Amino acid sequence: MSIYTPDKVTTTAGLPSSLTAQLRERLTGRVAASADATRVATAAPYTGGPLAEFPVSTPGDVEEAFVRARRAQATWAATPIGERRKVLLRFHDLVLARQNEGLDLMQAENGKTRRDAFLEITDTAITSRYYARSAEKLLAPQRRRGAIPILTRTTELHHPKGVVAIISPWNYPLSMAAGDAIPALLAGNAVVQKPDTQTALTALWAMDLMYEAGLPADVWQMVVGRGSSIGEPLMNNADYVMFTGSTATGRQIARDAGERLIGASLELGGKNPMLVLDDADLDRAADGAVAAAFPSAGQLCVSIERIYVAESVREEFVTKFVERTKKLKLGAAYDYSTDVGSLTTASQLDTVTTHVADAVGKGATVLAGGHARPDLGPLFYEPTILTDVTPEMTLHAHETFGPVVSIYGFADVEEGIAQANATSYGLNASVWSRNGAHGRAVAARVHAGTVNVNEAFAAAWGSIDSPMGGMGDSGVGRRHGKDGILKYTEPQTVAHQRALGFTPPARIPWTTWVPALTAVLRVWKLIGAR
Known part of the structure; x- marks a missing residue:
């Protein structure tokens, strides 16, 4: 006999009316896969009944998705940040306006309560608003302290990585799918994403809304399949990897990223x-x-x-x-x-x-x-x-x-x-x-x-x-805050040296230059220069 005897609550028969066959077919049709692809079925956790059938992406499909994404990324990166920001703010509004559809999808695929699903809606809206309003400042060229005051003009720039691979889990299918794509897209990257198949409808729904908000074609693409099949082409083509999942898989991704000398952000297990x-x-x-x-x-x-x-x-x-x-x-x-x-x-x-x-x-x-x-x-x-x-x-x-x-x-x-x-x-x-x-x-x-x-x-x-992320076996890298968007960029320093540098001008011997520069260094320390 169970100690715990909660009230029994019966489920609505079948799926909610919002999850029509037409909606599910439209979303599964957005998977980057060939027309004759093998299909995989998912079941609704509440009942065990059938939910959706997805075309399975092959390694070749993944390769082609990266080709399209890389072509689209060049134009997207050249789009002014103000225009990219508008897309994300429209996406924010669509997520809130169509939340009931998203809530039904999350519950049907994941089995969580509507209360928990709603927190993913709010999280996605907050993330969209935050980065849409913060990205321009975070990505703007920053003047840095030059090597020699006045004479060295130093600027820090941030360029998009290129095409980011995002591997998102089933437990928070909207927050982890859209939440990681948002800053990557705002930074000027394209995204090729592999959601967990069990909750791929929710990830595809988010992508569908982003395109409705004005995202150009091929900037965000979705592939479906087992990691053992399409994990290798994802890793071989990505310029950066964002992964949320188990520590064991995270270690393998870190090894593969290290081999290719690309960056990876990994949110892994916890106790x-x-x-x-x-x-x-x-x-x-x-x-x-x-x-x-x-x-x-x-x-x-x-x-x-x-x-x-x-x-x-x-x-x-x-x-x-x-x-x-x-x-x-x-x-x-x-x-x-x-x-x-x-x-x-x-x-x-x-x-x-x-x-x-x-x-x-x-x-x-x-x-x-x-x-x-x-x-x-x-x-x-x-x-x-x-x-x-x-x-x-x-x-x-x-x-x-x-x-x-x-x-x-x-x-x-x-x-x-x-x-x-x-x-x-x-x-x-x-x-x-x-x-x-x-x-x-x-x-x-x-x-x-x-x-x-x-x-x-x-x-x-x-x-x-x-910033939010883990220590130890819980991962490396951070999402949220400035770290959550700057990780998707390549920092570049441009330093313009005017007039004198660290070597003596013509006709001044090193025997004169060295003590003079030494004296200058001592003065800088005395006056508190950094």
């Missing part, structure tokens, strides 16, 4: 910690733990899988967290009535089930959840809280990527920080304290690319003017 300090507001922290662990059924790179609680408040916090978790409504509905949706793939359900069974078999205690829910749909799993988790259990250190979180205690803040940092990952973390200054001080000592104080992950993620 993200949350610290509940002894002075935390426990009601807020318990609400925050729910928001941290179970969005998109835990299939979120920055979600929390480890919670460390000060022993003095551990019992009270656990009681509040378990109580809130058991009240969550698990189910399938194309509206805002559910709290937690479905997992996306059978393999992910298998991982979650295996991790929990392994932990329980080795002595872990289930405080909530712990069971699959086939009565609700083929891929549902209850939001699960575990305690008594020990290092020999798989989920102690390995990413589960599902609605499963483990709770541990700590005696003092030093131990709590040490436990939070006892991982090879470093993507996101969360710290809870009534004392903001204390919370921020603890946050600064946590080994993670983003750390949220009194929030789960949205505060850092939504602060789009600031």
Whole structure:
């Protein structure tokens, strides 16, 4: 008998009316593939019923996509930044105006709740607006300090990389597809993207809207297929690679990029910690733990899988967290009535089930959840809280990527920080304290690319003017902020030397020039020159 018994919510029969056969055919028709291509089918996670059929791109199709993209990129890069900006602002408006269609697509392909899907709509709109309003300044020529004051005029320029390959995942199919393409396009690049096939309709929908907003033909193209088939032509033709996915695949992409001497930005796995300090507001922290662990059924790179609680408040916090978790409504509905949706793939359900069974078999205690829910749909799993988790259990250190979180205690803040940092990952973390200054001080000592104080992950993620990315096994490179667009450019320094340089003019011997220049260097230091 399951400890966790949420209300059963039945799904709308079939697919939403907005997802017509005509819409799905139009989107799949945008895949860069030959007319007689082999086709691959996808199923809706809520029901297991058929969803879409995609033409599969061959290595030759990928090569041709890059040829078209490279030809289109030259014209796009020459387009004034002000005109590129207008395209992105129109895209912003279209995403918001047509959000219900996008929400239906995300839910149908991914199985997440409408609440979680809506956050992808808002994220995409914010990203579009931010870069549309910031790109011109970030990409503008910048005067830099010259080698010799007055005599050296130095300018930093930023040129587009060329054609960027983006490999985007299934868990956040709009945010990760459009969110990474937006700055690449604004920087003057073309994009050839390989979305995960399971959620390719959502990525194609975003691309379709971008073309409706005025993007020239072939500047953004989409290929569909397994990495084992088309990964090599993607890597061999790209001028830069943006990848979101597993650490193992990220390592291989980094090796391949290194061989070609091209750049790569990699957001990889995580085993993200949350610290509940002894002075935390426990009601807020318990609400925050729910928001941290179970969005998109835990299939979120920055979600929390480890919670460390000060022993003095551990019992009270656990009681509040378990109580809130058991009240969550698990189910399938194309509206805002559910709290937690479905997992996306059978393999992910298998991982979650295996991790929990392994932990329980080795002595872990289930405080909530712990069971699959086939009565609700083929891929549902209850939001699960575990305690008594020990290092020999798989989920102690390995990413589960599902609605499963483990709770541990700590005696003092030093131990709590040490436990939070006892991982090879470093993507996101969360710290809870009534004392903001204390919370921020603890946050600064946590080994993670983003750390949220009194929030789960949205505060850092939504602060789009600031960089977001991982440390250690969680990746390299950053999205958001200036780093998120400048990584798609080649910086160039143009230095114009006028009159004197570092070598003596004619008729002045080195024996005179060296002591004179030495004296000048000493004066520059004395007057505070940089």
